[in-house]
Amino acid sequence: MDYGPAPESQKEAQAWLDGHQRKFGLFIDNAWSEPAELFASTNPADGTQLAELTQATDADVERAVEAARRALPVWQGMGGHGRAKVMYALARLLQKHSRLFAVLETLDNGKTIRETRDIDLPLAARHFYHHAGWAQLQSEEFADYRAVGVVGQIVPWNFPLLMLSWKIAPALAAGNTVVFKPAEFTSLTAMLFAELCVQAGVPAGVVNIVTGDGRVGSAIVNHPGVDKIAFTGSTEVGRLIREATAGSGKKLSLELGGKSPFIVFEDADLDGAVEGLVDSIWFNQGQVCCAGSRLLVQESVQERFLNKVRARMENLRLGSPLDKSMDVGALVDPVQRQRIAALVDSARAEGCDVWQPACELPADGSWFPPTLITGASTSAAVAQAEIFGPVLVAMSFRTPPEAVQLANNTVYGLAASVWTESISLALDIAPAIKAGVVWINSANQFDAACGFGGYRESGFGREGGREGMLEYMTSLAEDARPALPVVEAKAKANVKPAAAHPFAIDRTAKMYIGGKQARPDSAYSAPVFGANGALLAEVGVGSRKDIRNAVEAAHKASGWTSATAHNRAQVLYYIAENLAARADEFAARIAAMTGSKNPEKEVQASIERLFYYAAWADKYDGLAHQPPTKGITVALNEAVGVIGIVCPNEAPLLGFISLVAPAIALGNRVVVVPSEAHPLSALDLYQVFDTSDLPGGVVNIISGNADELARTLATHADIDAVWRHDGSADGCAEVERLSAGTLKRTWVGGAKGRDWYSAAQSGGRAVLAHASQVKNVWIPYGV
Numbered sequence: 001m002d003y004g005p006a007p008e009s010q011k012e013a014q015a016w017l018d019g020h021q022r023k024f025g026l027f028i029d030n031a032w033s034e035p036a037e038l039f040a041s042t043n044p045a046d047g048t049q050l051a052e053l054t055q056a057t058d059a060d061v062e063r064a065v066e067a068a069r070r071a072l073p074v075w076q077g078m079g080g081h082g083r084a085k086v087m088y089a090l091a092r093l094l095q096k097h098s099r100l101f102a103v104l105e106t107l108d109n110g111k112t113i114r115e116t117r118d119i120d121l122p123l124a125a126r127h128f129y130h131h132a133g134w135a136q137l138q139s140e141e142f143a144d145y146r147a148v149g150v151v152g153q154i155v156p157w158n159f160p161l162l163m164l165s166w167k168i169a170p171a172l173a174a175g176n177t178v179v180f181k182p183a184e185f186t187s188l189t190a191m192l193f194a195e196l197c198v199q200a201g202v203p204a205g206v207v208n209i210v211t212g213d214g215r216v217g218s219a220i221v222n223h224p225g226v227d228k229i230a231f232t233g234s235t236e237v238g239r240l241i242r243e244a245t246a247g248s249g250k251k252l253s254l255e256l257g258g259k260s261p262f263i264v265f266e267d268a269d270l271d272g273a274v275e276g277l278v279d280s281i282w283f284n285q286g287q288v289c290c291a292g293s294r295l296l297v298q299e300s301v302q303e304r305f306l307n308k309v310r311a312r313m314e315n316l317r318l319g320s321p322l323d324k325s326m327d328v329g330a331l332v333d334p335v336q337r338q339r340i341a342a343l344v345d346s347a348r349a350e351g352c353d354v355w356q357p358a359c360e361l362p363a364d365g366s367w368f369p370p371t372l373i374t375g376a377s378t379s380a381a382v383a384q385a386e387i388f389g390p391v392l393v394a395m396s397f398r399t400p401p402e403a404v405q406l407a408n409n410t411v412y413g414l415a416a417s418v419w420t421e422s423i424s425l426a427l428d429i430a431p432a433i434k435a436g437v438v439w440i441n442s443a444n445q446f447d448a449a450c451g452f453g454g455y456r457e458s459g460f461g462r463e464g465g466r467e468g469m470l471e472y473m474t475s476l477a478e479d480a481r482p483a484l485p486v487v488e489a490k491a492k493a494n495v496k497p498a499a500a501h502p503f504a505i506d507r508t509a510k511m512y513i514g515g516k517q518a519r520p521d522s523a524y525s526a527p528v529f530g531a532n533g534a535l536l537a538e539v540g541v542g543s544r545k546d547i548r549n550a551v552e553a554a555h556k557a558s559g560w561t562s563a564t565a566h567n568r569a570q571v572l573y574y575i576a577e578n579l580a581a582r583a584d585e586f587a588a589r590i591a592a593m594t595g596s597k598n599p600e601k602e603v604q605a606s607i608e609r610l611f612y613y614a615a616w617a618d619k620y621d622g623l624a625h626q627p628p629t630k631g632i633t634v635a636l637n638e639a640v641g642v643i644g645i646v647c648p649n650e651a652p653l654l655g656f657i658s659l660v661a662p663a664i665a666l667g668n669r670v671v672v673v674p675s676e677a678h679p680l681s682a683l684d685l686y687q688v689f690d691t692s693d694l695p696g697g698v699v700n701i702i703s704g705n706a707d708e709l710a711r712t713l714a715t716h717a718d719i720d721a722v723w724r725h726d727g728s729a730d731g732c733a734e735v736e737r738l739s740a741g742t743l744k745r746t747w748v749g750g751a752k753g754r755d756w757y758s759a760a761q762s763g764g765r766a767v768l769a770h771a772s773q774v775k776n777v778w779i780p781y782g783v
């Protein structure tokens, strides 16, 4: 018995296109511009032209940003409930027109109707429902935040309407207005969505949609009137956007590429895992950022499992995406096909085994058969590059640690799928994998309540969930920051040394690496002068080599990350205790360095801040989400890894503690550049650390020139995040720009000051969020 054809009607979608004379202008201020400078949108399944769209100009983007800016008070003035009602209407309208959307999406993108109808549309509507709820609850749940403002949003072509929903729903819920750019290949459902906005009562200017190629994206990114950029797409363009927005103060979230592992242990339900694999790598022809494109299978079951995979691949049905019984549709464009083919050819050239089922490809359009590659080395292009096609690369492992090591052998960190019948093994593996999402015995699960986003070069920021809402808000405490840091005047160099103490012995403050005092590799020291101009001490001038040593030591101290939160809290309390025991000495040092009239206050505040983050260490819990599937999604707040920190010049002790304590409380290890002007308080601290059970390598201190050291931190491949808070606007911009290399997370203060004594500005969940990243672990249950 074979399948008969089961075509979905395209009549309504074609009629809708005809109704618009198959030409679309831009949607700005709830009005359509005249179509101009047209480009074609084609059906990738047969190459026919569907419609023509407008290439927006810089002036169009300008108009869209102005409209969005004007609409801000209107939209925010409607209040949470007012916005919730409009968003509820959008959710309802998406449902009412779901079939039209699904067919249009399939025509425009080439993905199967089964997917657009059963996955893209229900998830898009769910996103608006969920976020209508956040709009309703905003004043209660996010009372200390405000909307960011005008948001620029740029999405790719693989989930056109779904990505639109992921972007627009949280932005609107929080009270922002948007300028949205769909991908050039797939703009049609965004055009239909624009019509729904008018019907739903979205006020003019709240949603603006500008079409066109990357130049339009670039114009949005570079527009000074845009307060935040939210981007989904390639890591390459993500990097460009990180560089372009550096120093602009724009908030940024990047959801980028992936090379996600699909790990099958020998005790897994192998048939279930095969079905999971189908959903993982052949879903949307593998054009999915979180596709399980690397199969890691335990050696003992490798052959059996791969035989099952090949048998299943023989049964995958490839053909007309509008046929309801097709599994694999068309690729979005011939360009994509060429890219995939080139990567698969490279695997052949490297001697890999490339296997494809017997499968007839349609004559017209853009197609690629399901493909299995075995025998690739871990460094092969197909094992490292995001293929973004229906191509699976399989490898084997022997032990769970080897599986983790292979899983993490990538620059990306978006998702992972883990298959085992042992919940104990699964929950042991999940935290060890560097990825923002881990699916246990499942794959490609999404829900608006559960955050989604990457680690490492898969980007930063989350979409969905509470953490996704925070991406579209600014804390009120940030607004309250002083315009400028209060920097102590620097002393002049040609002054007399301080009057010698009777027991004085020449002392050079060393740096601190791996729990040991360290001399600078450069063998240079620089004088530190006090407020009265007297020479206080010499400190080492740290260099690139010292930073490298410190990063190495920080990586070796990984036991700190796996230590219990209780243990970390104990150490922080102990540091506070030992600092209190030497409070007078620290106060005297602050007074000598800065001339502070009340140095005791700074020491006292530092002790209190240590208590504060010790308190948080075992209370910054994650969440247990209940998505509408049978299972639970656990959102874990994980450490970021190794963080480079450049401290403020003002409040040399409190500033240091306020940045280091939250980082280490949550399990990070740090490489810290203390205040350049007043480094001695921080360097004195290592004697406190040494007596407080802080393991060597958790805190490393490198004194020296802040600009140079920050540059090294921002370009170091093994540092996961850089924080800079010394009031240098140019320095902060440089950190953001250089961090683009490995897409580090950054937290920079810019030129503004920060009240280090203020609990709101220097504490709270906003700071803890910088010190952590959310991993969502999906755990299905039941039979």
Ligand code: NDP
Residues within 6 Å of the ligand: 154, 155, 156, 157, 158, 181, 182, 183, 184, 185, 212, 213, 214, 215, 216, 217, 218, 221, 232, 233, 234, 235, 237, 238, 240, 241, 255, 256, 257, 258, 288, 289, 290, 336, 339, 386, 387, 388
């Ligand atoms: P891009 O990253 O180029 O495109 C994503 C979006 O950004 C599109 O709307 C694009 O416009 C826009 N864009 C392009 N250049 C710029 C720029 N300089 N500034 C601002 N916006 C810009 O991805 P592609 O579509 O070119 O796909 C190329 C590869 O990227 C794929 O093969 C795949 O490997 C990867 N990719 C990964 C995705 C993911 O979700 N992880 C999604 C899409 C692609 P336009 O499309 O109109 O050119």
